[in-house]
Amino acid sequence: MTTTLQINGRPVAVTAEDDTPLLWVLRGELRMNGTKFGCGKALCGACTVMLDGEAVRSCATPLAAVQGRAVSTIEGVKGPEIDALRRAWTELDVVQCGYCQSGQLMSACALLRHTPKPSDADIDAAMSGNICRCGTYPRIRAAIHLAAGDDRR
Template sequence: MAAFTLKINGQARQVDVDPNTPLLWAIRDGAGLTGTKYGCGVAQCGACTVYVDGQTVRSCSMPVSAIGTSEITTIEGLDSKEAKAVQAAWVALDVPQCGYCQSGQVMSATALLSVNPTPTDNDIDLAMNGNICRCATYVRIRAAIHGAAKSLEG
């Protein structure tokens, strides 16, 4: 075990875990932020998506010891205008079914709109490709991203 101070959502959080512990478990069990989900554990489903210094990362596959002083953002800390537009569009279109994958979907959709405010269907499919939804909400996800992009126009 070792003590790590993680910067999560703008706050310093002390976690006491094995250095090889995936960041996901440091966030969930160490910091008590359970919005980030465990799906596959092998970087294949996107349920555990967080930002590390603004970049999307599969937190199940990154050891906590690799984080250093990087800034971590989880679903609980999303507050950009893109994030608000995505969340509003998600509600308006009733995107989630079981909801399990949706934190990761929202994190990836927000990241996409932050770099590409007017994504095409193809852009969306490419950006969201690593986020699996076993309830197959893909059609609503795509529509909600377009809706969020429209609401951000002007």
């Protein structure tokens, strides 16, 4: 079945069943490998993308659920929030292995778009579904504060 999706601001035709997880469409059909496979059960956050501006787990989001909606991936997300986050991630040397980072950045970007000046509790709530095996959580929190213009590092 061929479906047209709106990914990173442009229409993209894909051939897949309606129940195919968005993650597999992105990685397998479209070769967009920035969105990572982690657990396949929507528990780790490595596969996070934005759907109409909300952070969602693409491994548990069927293709049918994204038709007619805007999908943003790490390859195409734009705006001042992601730019500030990328600068902060670099300045604070957040990344260790890097595997979880695309999901972390997508969740953080969605947070800053909805809560421009998040508290620690806001950050913890928004990022709680994103697992980092390297344990860079303090640097992730500091980078989000820095990107929000809050220098409480």
